[in-house]
Amino acid sequence: MHDFASEFSKALSLIFEGDSELWAIVLLSLRVSMFAVLIAAIIGMPVGAALAVARFPGRRVMIVLMNALMGLPPVVVGLLVYLMLSRSGPLGVLELLYTPNAMILAQVVLVTPIIAALTRQVTEMLAEEYSEQLRSLGVSRLSSVPVLLWDARVALVTALLAGFGRAIAEVGAVIIVGGNINHVTRVMTTTIALETSKGNLALALALGAILIGIAVAVNAMVSTLSLRAEQEGLRHA
Amino acid sequence: MFRDCILAALVTLGLVVGPAWAEEPFIVVQSTTSTQNSGLLDFILPGFEAETGIEVRVVAVGTGQAIRNAVNGDGDVLMVHSKPDEEKFVADGWGVERFDLMYNDFILVGPKSDPAAVGGGADILTALTAIEAAEAPFVSRGDDSGTHKAEMGHWSAAGVDPTDASGTWYRETGSGMGATLNVASGMDAYALTDRATWLSFGNKGSLEVLVEGDTRLFNQYGVILVNPTTHPHVRANAGQRFIDWLIGPDGQAAIASYMLDGQQVFFPNAGE
Amino acid sequence: MRDLVSEMTTCLKARELQVQSNGKTLLDVPELILDGPGPTLILGPNGSGKSLLLRCLHGLITPNRGQVTQDGTSLNSDHKARQAMVFQQPVLLRRSVAANLDFVLRRQGVGWTNRKRRIVELLGEGGLEGKSRQSARSLSGGEAQRLAILRALALNPETLLLDEPTSALDPGATQMIERMVLRASKKGVRIVMVTHDIGQARRLASDVVMMQAGNVVEHGPARQVLTAPKTEASRRYLAGGLIT
Numbered sequence: 001m002h003d004f005a006s007e008f009s010k011a012l013s014l015i016f017e018g019d020s021e022l023w024a025i026v027l028l029s030l031r032v033s034m035f036a037v038l039i040a041a042i043i044g045m046p047v048g049a050a051l052a053v054a055r056f057p058g059r060r061v062m063i064v065l066m067n068a069l070m071g072l073p074p075v076v077v078g079l080l081v082y083l084m085l086s087r088s089g090p091l092g093v094l095e096l097l098y099t100p101n102a103m104i105l106a107q108v109v110l111v112t113p114i115i116a117a118l119t120r121q122v123t124e125m126l127a128e129e130y131s132e133q134l135r136s137l138g139v140s141r142l143s144s145v146p147v148l149l150w151d152a153r154v155a156l157v158t159a160l161l162a163g164f165g166r167a168i169a170e171v172g173a174v175i176i177v178g179g180n181i182n183h184v185t186r187v188m189t190t191t192i193a194l195e196t197s198k199g200n201l202a203l204a205l206a207l208g209a210i211l212i213g214i215a216v217a218v219n220a221m222v223s224t225l226s227l228r229a230e231q232e233g234l235r236h237a
Numbered sequence: 238m239f240r241d242c243i244l245a246a247l248v249t250l251g252l253v254v255g256p257a258w259a260e261e262p263f264i265v266v267q268s269t270t271s272t273q274n275s276g277l278l279d280f281i282l283p284g285f286e287a288e289t290g291i292e293v294r295v296v297a298v299g300t301g302q303a304i305r306n307a308v309n310g311d312g313d314v315l316m317v318h319s320k321p322d323e324e325k326f327v328a329d330g331w332g333v334e335r336f337d338l339m340y341n342d343f344i345l346v347g348p349k350s351d352p353a354a355v356g357g358g359a360d361i362l363t364a365l366t367a368i369e370a371a372e373a374p375f376v377s378r379g380d381d382s383g384t385h386k387a388e389m390g391h392w393s394a395a396g397v398d399p400t401d402a403s404g405t406w407y408r409e410t411g412s413g414m415g416a417t418l419n420v421a422s423g424m425d426a427y428a429l430t431d432r433a434t435w436l437s438f439g440n441k442g443s444l445e446v447l448v449e450g451d452t453r454l455f456n457q458y459g460v461i462l463v464n465p466t467t468h469p470h471v472r473a474n475a476g477q478r479f480i481d482w483l484i485g486p487d488g489q490a491a492i493a494s495y496m497l498d499g500q501q502v503f504f505p506n507a508g509e
Numbered sequence: 510m511r512d513l514v515s516e517m518t519t520c521l522k523a524r525e526l527q528v529q530s531n532g533k534t535l536l537d538v539p540e541l542i543l544d545g546p547g548p549t550l551i552l553g554p555n556g557s558g559k560s561l562l563l564r565c566l567h568g569l570i571t572p573n574r575g576q577v578t579q580d581g582t583s584l585n586s587d588h589k590a591r592q593a594m595v596f597q598q599p600v601l602l603r604r605s606v607a608a609n610l611d612f613v614l615r616r617q618g619v620g621w622t623n624r625k626r627r628i629v630e631l632l633g634e635g636g637l638e639g640k641s642r643q644s645a646r647s648l649s650g651g652e653a654q655r656l657a658i659l660r661a662l663a664l665n666p667e668t669l670l671l672d673e674p675t676s677a678l679d680p681g682a683t684q685m686i687e688r689m690v691l692r693a694s695k696k697g698v699r700i701v702m703v704t705h706d707i708g709q710a711r712r713l714a715s716d717v718v719m720m721q722a723g724n725v726v727e728h729g730p731a732r733q734v735l736t737a738p739k740t741e742a743s744r745r746y747l748a749g750g751l752i753t
Contacts, residue, residue, distance in 0.1 A: 007439075087310030087468060095470070097311055098265055098296060132569055133600035137613060137664075138590055147612075151603040179265075179296035182279070197415025198274050199422075199440030 011206025026210060029187040032100050032174070033167035036107030037115075040163055044112040045156065048119025049145040053127050063120065069113035074106075078173030081106040085177060098179040103187070106173040111163040118159035123148040157226040161219055168215060188214075263292035264475045267304075267312035269383060270413045271341075272458070273297035275433030277503055281491040285482050291475045299382030299413065307331060307461075310468035313476035315461045318383040323459045332461035336484050339492050339505045340457045343387060344435060345448035346418075347373075347427035355427075356447040362395040364448045369397045372406040374426035378417050379409025387456065388429045394453070418444070431456055436497035458503075460484070484508065519667050519699050520544040521566055525575030528561055536561045536572070536723045543716075548690065548700035550710040550731070553720035554746065559703040560597070560672050562720070566701065567594050567670050593661035594670040597677070599653045606632070606648065606656055607641035613663045627663065635659040635689065651682025658689050662698070669693060671702040675709065687713060707747060711735055719743045 014022050051063060083089050085097040085105070096102045126148050134144050149156065171189035178185030180194060188211050195204040272278050273295060282293050296306065300317040307315040308331050315332060317323060326332045345355065345364055353371035355364035368375050377399070378385040392399050399407040408426065410417045414434045421428040422442035430438075435446070460480050465473040482488045484507035492505040521543040528536040536558040543549050543566075551559045564570040565577055568589045579588040602609050607628050614624045632638050635655040640648070645656060654674050661669055671690065675683040690713060694700045704710060710717055714731035719742065726742040727734055738744045 086306075087470060089309075092310070092470075098294060130600060130602075132564075133596065135569060136567060136594040136596075137616065138586070139616070147602070154603075179294070181265075181294040181296060184294055194274075196419065197270065197413045199415055199419060199438040201419075201440050 007200070007202030008206055011203045012209075015206070015210055024183070025186055025188060025191055026214070028100065028185075029168060029189070029211075030214070032103045032187060033107060033164060036104045036111055036167045037160060037164045039104070039108045040111040040115050040167075041160060043108070044115030044163075045119045045149055045159075046145055047112075048116035049123040049127075049148050049152075050142065051116070052120045052124035053141045053144055053148070055141070063117075066113050066117050066120070070117050072110060072113065074110060074170045074172035075176070077106055077109050078176030081109060081173065081177045097177060098181055098185060100178070100185055102177040103174040103185060106177045107167040107170065110170060110173060111167050114166055115159050115163045118162060119149070119152075119156060122152045122155040122159065126152050154226050157222055161222055164218060165215060169211065262290065262472075262475060263294050264313040264472050264479055265294045265296060265311070266314045266316055266479070267307045268295050268297050268316040269300050269303060269318060270297045270415065271318070271384065271431045271434050272316065274413075274415050275431075275437050275497065275502060277433060277492070277495050280495045281488065284487065284491055285479060288487075289475075289478055289482070291478065293479060299378070299380045300384075300386070301381030307463050310463065310470065313463055313472045314479055315463060316458065318456055318458045319386050320457055320459060322383075322386070323461060327461060330467055331464055333464050335459045335461045336480060337507055337509065338458045338460045338483060339489075339503045339507070340455055341431055341433050341503050342449070343384070343429055343454040343456050344432050344446050345427060345429055346421070346435060346444045347447045348425035349443050349445055350425065351447060353427070358448050359450045361391050361448055361451045361453055365391055365395045365397060368406075368427055369395075369399065369402075372402070374406050374408065374424055375399065376417055376421040376424070376426045376428045377407065377409045378414065379411045380413070382414075383456075384414060384429065384431060391429070391453065433497065433502040436500065436502060457506075520580055521668070521701070522578045523562070523565065523575065524578070526562075526565060526572050526577070527574035528558075528565065528570060529573045534723060536565070538562065538575075538725050541718065541725055541728060543701060543718075545716050546699070547715055548694050548702060548713050549716050549718060550714035551701065551703045551718045551720060552705065552707065552710050552714075552746070554705060556722075557720040558723040559705075559720050561723075562718075562725075563594075563670050563672050563701065563703050567592055569594070590664075591667040592670060593664045593666035593668070595654070595657050595661050595672065595674050597673045599657035601645040601648075601653055601656060603646055604644070605642050606637060606645050609645045609656060609660055610663050613660055617664065631659045631663055634662070634692070636685065649682075651678050651685060654678065654682070654686055655689065658686065658693075662693060666698060668699040668701060671700070673703050673705065676705070683709070707735070719746065721746070 051059065051066070081102065082097070084091045085094070085102055086092055087097070096105065127144065130144065130148065134147065139147065169189065171193055174185070174187060175190045175193060178187070178190065180186050180190040188207060192204045192207045192211070195207065268278065274297070278295050286292055296303070296312065298306070300319045300322065303315060303317050304322055304326055306312055307326070315326065316338065323335050327335050345361060347355070353364070353368040353373040355367050358364050377388055403409060408420065410420050414430055415438060417428060418430060418434070418438050419440055420426070422440050422444050425443060460483055462473060462476045462480055463471045465471040489505035489507055492503050493501065495501070495503060523538050523541040526536060526538040527534060551562060553559050561570065565572050568577070568584050577584045602612060604612070610628045610631055611624055614627055619627065628641065632641055635658065637652060637656060637659070640652070645653065648656060658674065675686050678686065687709065690700055690702065702713065710731065716729065717731045717734040718725055719727040719734060719738070719740070721742045726740045727738060734743060735747065738747060
């Protein structure tokens with residue numbers, strides 16, 4: 001680690017000089033994780049809101065299960081998705097293994113419980129407030145789901161960010177199902193893992209710095225936007 | 238306002254998602270971390286890709302995992318270094334035929350202080366026995382990889398079962414070569430590594446090469462086409478072209494010309 | 510919109526109504542017939558079961574015993590669709606003022622151009638012109654309750670149920686709400702409103718239902734109940750006495 005400082009500044013200059021290979025990796029990370037969050041939101045938000053309003057036997061069990069799934073170890077998810085997508089697995093014919101789509105799938109599995117669980121928490125409080133009014137208007141429990149999701153939109157942004165944070169920072173699952181193939185499935189976190197295993201700790205750390213930078217930038221952007229929305233919309237809420 | 242927020246998100250997503258995934262003919266090679274981490278594959282593959290237009294996608298894992306992935310059909314070509322396992326792979330019908338590809342050698346690295354006083358020796362078995370006697374820290378891959386299998390072979394040839402001392406002076410990381418070297422560097426321990434990974438490793442700390450040149454440290458790589466009869470989806474033509482290129486004059490020359498710190502680290506020996 | 514004659518036929522009836530919770534009887538109404546033109550004001554102290562009765566009439570609470578009927582048949586979703594309810598604390602969607610009205614109009618299948626026209630009309634009725642794009646949650650208490658009433662009226666209800674809509678408002682805001690209620694009543698909307706404010710009952714009611722401790726103690730024309738109550742309980746409430 002004698003020339004740590006010089007390695008680090010070399011890595012930073014790669015970033016700021018717009019090294020195309022590095023930026024391709026950054027873009028792929030964003031692409032995969034944003035797609036995964038989008039799909040996870042499409043699945044997780046209605047499921048979370050439905051769990052908040054629906055009343056059926058086993059609901060509590062499902063909620064506990066969903067909360068537990070928030071803490072799924074990524075490596076386990078990676079293995080499960082690998083076994084599904086492997087040529088010898090049930091979905092092998094889709095030829096998804098070692099593609100960005102496989103990584104998206106793994107991240108969807110990781111992120112959907114997070115978004116669903118947070119959505120349930122947020123919408124359950126809102127549903128309590130709205131319950132009588134919506135019933136008075138003849139809105140059934142299940143058809144109140146879109147109403148609740150739309151009206152909880154500001155709080156749901158946080159759920160999306162939590163999901164995105166988990167997706168973009170995750171390495172255990174994507175390295176198994178993506179294979180960390182150069183120019184195909186190499187993302188920020190798998191690059192960091194690779195550089196660490198090569199002993200290039202400074203470069204790995206610099207890549208980690210970009211990862212943090214991206215997370216901060218995305219959070220700042222979204223929270224600025226939603227804060228403005230909140231100030232305009234919910235001044236007296 | 239919230240609409241703006243959604244719009245911004247969609248625009249970002251559009252920018253980011255926009256370009257479609259590249260879709261060219263490609264093959265998946267299940268290989269080991271040593272070939273990737275050393276930079277060999279990054280060096281020789283562009284030549285093959287330019288010549289044939291076939292993209293080579295390398296999944297670099299330990300030999301054990303690479304073989305299991307290939308058994309599952311998750312790859313077209315297997316390129317590893319554990320001859321008995323490779324021969325079993327072919328005998329079990331998972332692979333078509335095994336070709337010798339190249340060799341490099343293992344080396345024993347350890348701290349400059351050298352508590353077991355093995356430095357400068359050329360006999361790996363003597364060195365391992367000395368380490369055991371001194372109970373000097375030794376870090377093992379412990380991950381069923383080719384390197385790990387080779388290491389275990391030397392221990393047993395030396396008549397030592399280091400796993401009895403697992404968790405004391407003998408530490409099994411269960412990770413790749415690089416990660417294991419990071420651990421060895423961090424705790425000033427001995428480790429068995431392939432020379433290529435060692436030369437390209439950036440975090441040597443106080444470690445240096447202590448034992449080298451023993452013929453038993455010879456590390457043979459083989460290459461096998463995954464059997465298209467067992468796994469019909471295997472891209473047999475492209476895979477076979479890659480193997481033919483690797484063991485042909487162009488591939489062999491490319492391997493021979495790869496230098497690390499001015500040293501040749503892989504020695505082509507196909508057809509010998 | 511609707512003519513007065515057909516409106517007269519809307520008849521809400523409660524029979525043998527009982528609501529219990531934890532073994533306590535919270536509401537016990539053997540019979541209550543609301544068939545006048547209204548407005549009907551349900552008057553009584555806090556905890557007398559007024560709001561509970563109103564929720565039973567709207568079908569928000571299913572009584573433990575007895576039933577509510579409208580025009581002879583027990584309350585069904587069709588009836589409920591022709592009722593609208595305004596709550597003590599207005600529950601407004603976290604959207605703009607206009608979007609709160611648009612929500613109910615769209616649910617009734619009103620087309621886009623008609624919705625736009627209706628929203629302008631309604632905002633005018635409630636004195637909320639110029640606030641249409643403002644967030645509903647940023648309205649003052651009086652404005653919010655006016656919007657809640659407008660949203661109820663947007664349903665074109667036959668019956669409008671109001672649960673102490675002015676209890677948290679100052680006199681000026683209360684007056685605006687009362688005017689809206691009277692205007693709706695004149696247009697033929699049957700009004701059933703809960704209040705604890707005797708003055709409000711005097712100003713609005715055509716008939717008054719007096720409640721105490723879960724029971725209807727008196728029901729009759731406003732003038733009679735408010736000036737010459739027949740029961741001791743009514744007398745004491747009107748006199749401002751403490752009722753236990």
